[in-house]
Amino acid sequence: MAFEPFLQLLRGIQGKRTHNGLGGIQNSQQIAYLRHLQKEINQEELNVALQNLHVVVFDIETTGFFPEKGDSILSIGATKMRGSEMIEGETFYSLVQYGEVIPDEIQQLTGITNEQVKDAPPLAEVMIKFFQYAKDHTFVAHHASHEKSFLQYVSSKQFRTPFKHRIVDTSFLYKIVEPNLNLISLESLCQHNGIPIENRHHALGDAMMTAKLWSIYVEKVQQIGCETLNDVYNRFARL
Template sequence: MAFEPFMQIFRGLQGKRSNVALGDIQNAQQLAFLRNLQKEVNQEDSLSIPLEKLNVVVFDIETTGFSPEKGDGIISIGATKMCGAKIQEEEVFYSLVHYGKEIPQEIVQLTGITDEQVKEAAPLSEVLINFLQFKESSTLVAHHATHERNFMQHASSKLFRTPFKHRIVDTSFLFKVIEPKIDLIKLEDLCAHNNIPIVGRHHALSDAKMTAKLWSIYLEKAEQIGCENLHDVYNRFSRI
């Protein structure tokens, strides 16, 4: 089924910016399309692909808090593609996400995202479909990925009634393998440590681009110490 006609039908089902659950989708072909987007990536293959050939999508989300189960939500997603250590500058994704409640003032100040900006944005269900289309078969990468993983799992379960099965590689695995004594956690601190300019902090796409630069630096260093694939990275990490 062509993607754009599907999205036209999907938007029609959305009503007034309400999130669509699977029970609202009557057409079996549409349902199959959604589930196909969420199909499990062959994790064994992603672990064994040579690092210089590994396709990844480095992404970041901005949220209204830290607890999706308590009602906090995603308000933007940004991402950039990479092949090995090479950042594909033109292959980027960014979207605001409709949020049906008032954004806490501290989040507005932190991210610059206002209620007015997200008022007419696409609902999360649509943004996630677009994001998975952008991702294709690439492996996901995020900076200290627990936050992204929790929100993605919650959204997938709530909106599509299916687990989020896509692997998300945590950048900290690479940092710890290369610099096991490093005691830096924040993205801006690691960027400063590696002489990466800090631009647009807490903007999802800007953060994704800075994370991609970190991934590029540490991926090359991992190759220099003999890591050929993610299997090798995880094995070294387990011995730290």
């Protein structure tokens, strides 16, 4: 992917912080940059062998569940994988600037305080860094509808461009492997698979646990004959 010509532009963008709009910076250079990233997204990942599929497993912590009602992203954490293998050293984490008071229950749940996010990078800057990190990789998340709704909203409102990355929900895998399994939460699925519960409700901690789940179930779906995401979707549709 042709990211290098945009690195100098990105540095210039990062030096022009303002504090209006959804998360900070709003200018034509940012919008053009993100649109370029979106255009470069690989559209052939459905037919890539799962053992070779490059994914970014990620998680976000937010002030609530409804971005259209004013809830905001407080942090993003992610790790990269190829097939069932995590790529060592390829993680991403950032807090996000938030100019209002974080609800007490969210502070208690996530451990993120008002002081921590006061001087954190603005949302637009964090999102550009995150998309640059992710490149054209397929996204993976646990209960992905939450992550998808926020990223779609941010892409539309912050950058005026549609969100084009594919997000694969972990449930697509574990439900076809264990269709009678009634576990839903990240904790319960990790316990079921012998994965230690560490740094829960921390974006990077949750992303790492989700990555371990993905690793286990990628190997299991291959054992039942699913070689690609297309196979996974077809099998899931028949449940």
